[in-house]
Amino acid sequence: MAYVATRGGERAIEQSERLYRAELGRIDAARVTAVRQTLPMLIDRVMGEASLYEPDLAALALAQSGGDLYEAVLLLRAWRTTQPRLGIAEPVEQEQLVTHRRISAAFKDIPGGQILGPSLDYSHRLLATGVLQGHPFEPRPVEPAATPAPARQPSLAAWQKAQGLVADPPRAEVAPDDIPDLTREPLLFPAARAHTLQSLARADTGGMLALGYSAMRGYGNAHPTVNELRLAEAELRVRHPRGTVFSAGRVKVSQAEVMAKGKSGLLELGFCATLGWNEVKVISGATLDLNAPGAAKGSPVEEEFFLYHTEPVEASGFCIHFKLPHYVTFQSSLDALRGARGAAAPIPEQAPEPEEVTA
Amino acid sequence: MFDTRKDVQPVLDHADLLGLLARADAARLAALAERLLPALGAIEVVQSRTGLVMLPMRDTVQGTDFHLGEVLVAEAHIRAAGTEGYGMIVGRDLERAMAMAVVDAAASLGQTAEISAFVQHEAQEIAAADTARLREIEATRVSMETF
Numbered sequence: 001m002a003y004v005a006t007r008g009g010e011r012a013i014e015q016s017e018r019l020y021r022a023e024l025g026r027i028d029a030a031r032v033t034a035v036r037q038t039l040p041m042l043i044d045r046v047m048g049e050a051s052l053y054e055p056d057l058a059a060l061a062l063a064q065s066g067g068d069l070y071e072a073v074l075l076l077r078a079w080r081t082t083q084p085r086l087g088i089a090e091p092v093e094q095e096q097l098v099t100h101r102r103i104s105a106a107f108k109d110i111p112g113g114q115i116l117g118p119s120l121d122y123s124h125r126l127l128a129t130g131v132l133q134g135h136p137f138e139p140r141p142v143e144p145a146a147t148p149a150p151a152r153q154p155s156l157a158a159w160q161k162a163q164g165l166v167a168d169p170p171r172a173e174v175a176p177d178d179i180p181d182l183t184r185e186p187l188l189f190p191a192a193r194a195h196t197l198q199s200l201a202r203a204d205t206g207g208m209l210a211l212g213y214s215a216m217r218g219y220g221n222a223h224p225t226v227n228e229l230r231l232a233e234a235e236l237r238v239r240h241p242r243g244t245v246f247s248a249g250r251v252k253v254s255q256a257e258v259m260a261k262g263k264s265g266l267l268e269l270g271f272c273a274t275l276g277w278n279e280v281k282v283i284s285g286a287t288l289d290l291n292a293p294g295a296a297k298g299s300p301v302e303e304e305f306f307l308y309h310t311e312p313v314e315a316s317g318f319c320i321h322f323k324l325p326h327y328v329t330f331q332s333s334l335d336a337l338r339g340a341r342g343a344a345a346p347i348p349e350q351a352p353e354p355e356e357v358t359a
Numbered sequence: 360m361f362d363t364r365k366d367v368q369p370v371l372d373h374a375d376l377l378g379l380l381a382r383a384d385a386a387r388l389a390a391l392a393e394r395l396l397p398a399l400g401a402i403e404v405v406q407s408r409t410g411l412v413m414l415p416m417r418d419t420v421q422g423t424d425f426h427l428g429e430v431l432v433a434e435a436h437i438r439a440a441g442t443e444g445y446g447m448i449v450g451r452d453l454e455r456a457m458a459m460a461v462v463d464a465a466a467s468l469g470q471t472a473e474i475s476a477f478v479q480h481e482a483q484e485i486a487a488a489d490t491a492r493l494r495e496i497e498a499t500r501v502s503m504e505t506f
Contacts, residue, residue, distance in 0.1 A: 047428075048428070051428035052429055052431065053428060053429065053430040053431060053449075054430075054431035054450070054451065056450075056451070057431065057451075080411065080429065083409060083410050083411050083431065084408070084410040084411070085410065085411050085412075085413065085429075086410035086411060086412055086447075087412050087413075088413045088415060089412050089414045089415065089430075090415075091424045092415065092416045092417065092427070093416075093417050094417070094419050099496075100492075100496055101496075108503050108505060113500055113501075114500070114501050114503065115496060115497075115499055115500050115501070116499040116500075116501055119499075142498055144491065144494035144497070144498055145494050145495075145498045146494070147494070148489075148490045148493030148494045148497055149493045149494075149500065150493075151489065151493060155419060157419040157420065166420075169421055169422070171421065171422030171423070174424050176413075176415055176424070179415050179424050179425065179426060180425075183413075183426075183429075193418070193421060193425070194423055194424065194425040194426070195425075196425075197418055197423065198425045198426045198427070201425070201426070201428055202428065234414065234427075235378075236412060236414060236430050236432070238412055238432075238447050240373070240377060240445050241436065241443060241445050242373070242443075242445075244373040244377060246374045246375075246377035246378045246381070247377075247378040247381060247382075248412070248448050248449055249381050249432075249449030250449065251414065251430055253416070253427065255419075257420065269419070269420045270420070271418045271421075273416055273427060274427065274428070275414075275427055275430075289420075
């Protein structure tokens with residue numbers, strides 16, 4: 001890489017950081033608490049992309065970065081490396097999820113029924129401008145049903161497999177310690193399915209939406225319908241030194257399956273899940289998963305293309321690194337340009353040879 | 360665990376006890392631990408730290424287990440009175456994890472009336488909170504008709 005050492009910027013750099021932080025002002029515990037309590041959807045998005053579940057730390061990262069999502073995710077990914085890995089929990093299965101929302105756009109009458117849960121899907125998108133004129137917006141309370149919903153809901157995919165609507169491939173039992181882990185090993189292609197799904201779980205929401213949307217609009221192989229979408233809480237089941245497996249608490253998770261009619265005469269499903277509640281992300285991710293088999297090299301639904309381009313820290317880091325001094329690169333481009341012009345000037349009728357310019 | 364039972368058994372099995380301690384009210388758990396401490400004598404703290412637990416999930420399409428992401432937990436491990444106690448809770452509250460470990464150690468020597476009463480009260484509180492939330496969720500159940 002053609003970087004150049006520069007000198008003389010120390011004071012400017014110091015003042016530049018101060019200028020940025022001065023606009024954010026004093027950050028205290030009260031601000032962090034306010035961020036956590038008032039922006040749960042944003043907290044969830046940041047926790048999912050950081051691949052670190054801790055709402056207070058996510059709120060702190062947002063407060064400290066002034067809401068710059070990529071900075072917040074980077075802060076959390078970096079902080080994560082200071083913590084020891086204490087273990088691997090028992091795998092979460094769909095039917096064990098404490099389910100708050102569970103819908104299907106493909107099937108009206110799904111086993112267990114459709115539960116909207118918390119959602120703005122059917123709301124009018126009206127900005128509550130009265131708040132700015134001193135009229136606080138007070139949400140109306142939920143009118144609870146007489147009986148509670150079942151905490152757990154059956155798996156639609158399992159029912160579809162039992163009905164012979166969806167392929168039911170034999171699954172290999174993998175000990176939790178042997179599950180491939182992107183935090184310990186690189187992403188290589190063709191990727192193990194465990195790597196693909198972990199990478200999607202950590203991926204940038206906006207990037208996944210852009211690529212997933214391209215597939216939804218027709219630049220993919222299959223048009224998705226939401227088979228099942230869930231917002232839920234998963235128990236973190238860990239092991240006591242005496243061997244007892246117990247729940248250390250719950251974390252919010254979202255998962256989606258999208259469906260299309262396959263060439264085999266069966267329904268084909270794509271899957272995506274993430275930490276936190278983030279519907280756009282899991283529907284987009286499941287669409288990419290559905291479209292990936294057989295995708296053309298370099299197409300947005302090809303696994304290598306979408307996994308490489310939706311890693312938030314690498315993508316944003318590569319983008320913003322272009323702001324750092326590239327004077328040697330630019331000087332070489334300029335020299336090539338001037339050289340070409342100089343050579344071209346005396347003989348205007350002859351087109352100059354394009355020169356290979358590399359960074 | 361999601362406990363909707365009306366009658367809580369006086370003696371819980373170890374997994375249910377630990378799950379309940381992990382969700383118990385922090386202040387009441389700390390108060391119970393304070394009361395149980397004197398009987399445990401000298402305490403050796405083996406571990407008191409935060410750390411990460413990786414959470415795997417099973418894909419519903421191909422049945423592949425994959426890592427969803429890491430959860431920050433607080434962990435406490437103690438030895439006292441010839442037994443050991445362990446606490447792990449989602450979050451970073453080391454005191455809560457330590458209080459859980461103290462109660463776990465005390466309970467391993469016998470679930471006294473004091474511990475049983477605590478457990479029963481917390482189980483009711485947790486069940487009530489879960490039920491209240493699930494009644495709100497049930498209110499959003501939709502029955503769709505196509506024309």
